Amino acid sequence: MAERSFAREVEDLKLSEGELFRGEGILAITKALLQSGVAYVGGYQGSPISHLMDVLSDAKPVLDDLGVHFESSASEAAAAAMLSASVMYPLRGAVTWKSTAGTNVASDALTNLASSGVVGGALIILGEDYGEGSSIPQERSHAFAMKSQMWLLDPRPNLESIVKSVEDGFELSEASNTPVMLQVRIRACHVHGQFVAKDNQKPKHTIKEALENPVRELDRIVLPPQSITIHDRDKIEKRWPAALQFIKDRKLNEHFGPEEGPVGIILQGGMYNSVIRGLQLLGLADSYGNSAIPLYVLNVTYPLVDDEVVAFCAGKQAVLMVEEGHPEYLEQAVATALRRRDIQTVLAGKGTLPIRGDYTAAVLMKGVEKFLGEHAPQYLGNRPPLPSADAVLADPKVKALADVVPARPAGFCTGCPERPIFAAMKLVEQELGEHHVSADIGCHLFSILPPFNIGGSTMGYGLGPASASAFNVDAEKRSIAVMGDGGFWHNGLSTSVGNAVYNKHNGVIMVVDNYYSSATGGQDILSSRALNPLRSTNNSITKAVKGIGAKWVRQIDRTYDVGKMRDTLKEALTSDEEGPKIIVASSECMLNKQRREKPLFSKGVKDGKRMVRERFGVDEDTCTGDHACIRLSGCPSLSLKHTNDPLRDDPIVAIDNSCVGCGNCGEVSEAAVLCPSFYRADIIYNPSKTDLFMARVRNAVIGFFQRRRQARRIAFA
Numbered sequence: 001m002a003e004r005s006f007a008r009e010v011e012d013l014k015l016s017e018g019e020l021f022r023g024e025g026i027l028a029i030t031k032a033l034l035q036s037g038v039a040y041v042g043g044y045q046g047s048p049i050s051h052l053m054d055v056l057s058d059a060k061p062v063l064d065d066l067g068v069h070f071e072s073s074a075s076e077a078a079a080a081a082m083l084s085a086s087v088m089y090p091l092r093g094a095v096t097w098k099s100t101a102g103t104n105v106a107s108d109a110l111t112n113l114a115s116s117g118v119v120g121g122a123l124i125i126l127g128e129d130y131g132e133g134s135s136i137p138q139e140r141s142h143a144f145a146m147k148s149q150m151w152l153l154d155p156r157p158n159l160e161s162i163v164k165s166v167e168d169g170f171e172l173s174e175a176s177n178t179p180v181m182l183q184v185r186i187r188a189c190h191v192h193g194q195f196v197a198k199d200n201q202k203p204k205h206t207i208k209e210a211l212e213n214p215v216r217e218l219d220r221i222v223l224p225p226q227s228i229t230i231h232d233r234d235k236i237e238k239r240w241p242a243a244l245q246f247i248k249d250r251k252l253n254e255h256f257g258p259e260e261g262p263v264g265i266i267l268q269g270g271m272y273n274s275v276i277r278g279l280q281l282l283g284l285a286d287s288y289g290n291s292a293i294p295l296y297v298l299n300v301t302y303p304l305v306d307d308e309v310v311a312f313c314a315g316k317q318a319v320l321m322v323e324e325g326h327p328e329y330l331e332q333a334v335a336t337a338l339r340r341r342d343i344q345t346v347l348a349g350k351g352t353l354p355i356r357g358d359y360t361a362a363v364l365m366k367g368v369e370k371f372l373g374e375h376a377p378q379y380l381g382n383r384p385p386l387p388s389a390d391a392v393l394a395d396p397k398v399k400a401l402a403d404v405v406p407a408r409p410a411g412f413c414t415g416c417p418e419r420p421i422f423a424a425m426k427l428v429e430q431e432l433g434e435h436h437v438s439a440d441i442g443c444h445l446f447s448i449l450p451p452f453n454i455g456g457s458t459m460g461y462g463l464g465p466a467s468a469s470a471f472n473v474d475a476e477k478r479s480i481a482v483m484g485d486g487g488f489w490h491n492g493l494s495t496s497v498g499n500a501v502y503n504k505h506n507g508v509i510m511v512v513d514n515y516y517s518s519a520t521g522g523q524d525i526l527s528s529r530a531l532n533p534l535r536s537t538n539n540s541i542t543k544a545v546k547g548i549g550a551k552w553v554r555q556i557d558r559t560y561d562v563g564k565m566r567d568t569l570k571e572a573l574t575s576d577e578e579g580p581k582i583i584v585a586s587s588e589c590m591l592n593k594q595r596r597e598k599p600l601f602s603k604g605v606k607d608g609k610r611m612v613r614e615r616f617g618v619d620e621d622t623c624t625g626d627h628a629c630i631r632l633s634g635c636p637s638l639s640l641k642h643t644n645d646p647l648r649d650d651p652i653v654a655i656d657n658s659c660v661g662c663g664n665c666g667e668v669s670e671a672a673v674l675c676p677s678f679y680r681a682d683i684i685y686n687p688s689k690t691d692l693f694m695a696r697v698r699n700a701v702i703g704f705f706q707r708r709r710q711a712r713r714i715a716f717a
């Protein structure tokens with residue numbers, strides 16, 4: 001099940017011409033695709049476009065009515081390969097994935113697609129994940145657009161601009177026979193706003209028509225060496241000029257502010273809101289976006305239209321290039337365009353602005369202020385008397401928070417079934433010593449942090465075991481590699497497990513099976529245990545690895561059994577059998593389990609049914625203060641508190657209300673033997689007469705012993 005349902009929101013996708021569409025960026029993109037007559041859509045989930053895939057999945061009835069084929073792709077490579085339908089046929093197709101991480105996976109298909117070109121409009125929606133909160137290495141999609149000569153759109157982050165860019169993207173693709181990338185940052189994906197809707201359009205040419213009337217043009221097939229020369233000539237002599245002409249004719253790039261001025265700012269479209277806010281803080285723009293400084297907004301960041309750049313810069317003393325990320329591709333391109341035309345306008349960019357990092361409004365305000373101070377100080381002096389971010393951070397009360405609020409690194413959710421897996425690894429480590437552990441993309445990556453401190457490398461999604469392949473040598477210890485079920489089906493079955501089987505790798509492979517692609521929002525995958533009416537699920541990982549030749553395979557269906565996890569891992573590390581030792585450790589993702597069960601539980605209570613909720617607690621008198629449950633678990637629901645016992649100085653363990661009753665903390669404290677200080681209480685809603693009677697009996701018996709104990713307690717004056 002996905003992180004959230006868009007069943008209500010997708011009704012807005014049916015809005016007609018002239019009606020007002022309200023919502024967030026992800027929904028606006030979906031509506032724009034339908035208004036553009038898209039014939040097919042595919043993609044792979046990942047922040048910040050996971051919800052786009054969820055919206056498309058929930059919108060299946062709407063897509064079916066229009067004759068639009070939607071497919072949740074096995075990987076970004078599979079999604080990119082879908083676009084081959086637009087190579088020979090006038091079919092509009094769109095795919096989506098997570099920026100450079102997905103583009104790297106899809107690169108083989110994209111390179112061939114960019115070489116052959118397209119007849120129908122092909123749009124690639126990239127969720128650009130850049131900045132301090134990013135979940136991937138800091139690279140940019142711009143480099144790939146340049147490398148393969150695909151056009152890159154970067155719309156202003158408001159719904160009208162995003163919708164227009166989707167529509168323009170299809171037309172630009174068809175006008176230049178080139179795939180187009182549409183880059184939307186996190187803020188653009190989740191920005192809220194409104195736009196005037198248009199009628200949804202059925203595809204002018206359907207997949208069914210294409211299938212029943214096949215077309216084959218030899219020149220469009222990537223067939224080295226002769227076709228490569230033809231394609232390369234087409235790119236430079238036909239497609240590039242056609243794209244530049246379309247961009248100029250349709251005025252895809254925009255101008256704001258006065259027509260003339262001593263200085264100006266060139267900016268990526270996605271930076272527009274932050275630039276305007278920065279200018280506003282300097283008193284150089286109002287809340288409606290009216291700027292006192294000329295702005296040239298690049299809604300198309302590749303290719304750059306040199307004529308427009310030169311026209312904007314000519315006659316100005318200096319221009320600031322606002323380009324988030326590094327290297328400074330746009331700044332270099334602008335500099336080249338100016339020097340070739342012998343335009344002597346000073347170009348500022350990196351250096352005036354930070355070379356790296358997230359360009360927030362505060363960062364841009366400082367950069368623009370520095371630029372104006374050097375080249376146009378007459379603009380300064382209008383800054384409203386607002387406290388700066390530095391002043392707020394320098395406040396003694398804010399500084400005092402740093403002394404009492406500890407840093408909180410990312411970690412596993414409360415009750416996560418992956419937590420006991422790594423607790424078992426630490427227990428094995430005590431017996432057999434440390435081992436080299438190759439990590440993978442996914443929730444299990446949190447094992448690198450305290451309290452587990454496990455993992456030595458991360459090389460890509462489903463590549464954990466492959467990244468341990470160099471360690472296939474005769475030694476006293478074996479490598480351990482970890483990957484999740486999402487990574488397993490994405491890339492791991494062939495690249496990691498198949499590679500290990502083929503090369504007779506002697507290491508251990510741990511496949512963490514939590515029933516979903518949890519790290520991307522809880523979408524179903526091939527091995528999900530749920531019955532999905534639209535997808536094929538319940539396909540066994542264990543059968544899959546055995547099917548490609550793995551011999552030593554162990555299935556554990558309850559990861560919370562720390563003792564069994566520990567013993568199985570120890571067996572794998574000491575077995576004499578050749579070949580990879582594969583452990584499939586399965587338990588449902590607790591976050592998704594709670595999303596699934598809580599509504600059902602609440603409904604049962606509301607309907608008057610007898611419902612039981614398990615809660616765990618710690619007996620203060622029994623707890624020894626060893627805290628092994630915390631050291632080997634690290635569960636957020638575990639904390640410490642001081643006891644009133646005057647003979648004890650050490651704090652004891654306490655469990656807060658976020659506990660979900662998984663029982664892991666009690667088991668790891670003594671390696672699968674329930675710690676005697678832990679107890680379980682059953683909270684009964686809508687109790688039966690028997691429950692009420694038994695409660696009275698228990699209270700009477702417990703009360704008797706409590707009173708007797710109190711009477712015998714030694715009291716000190």
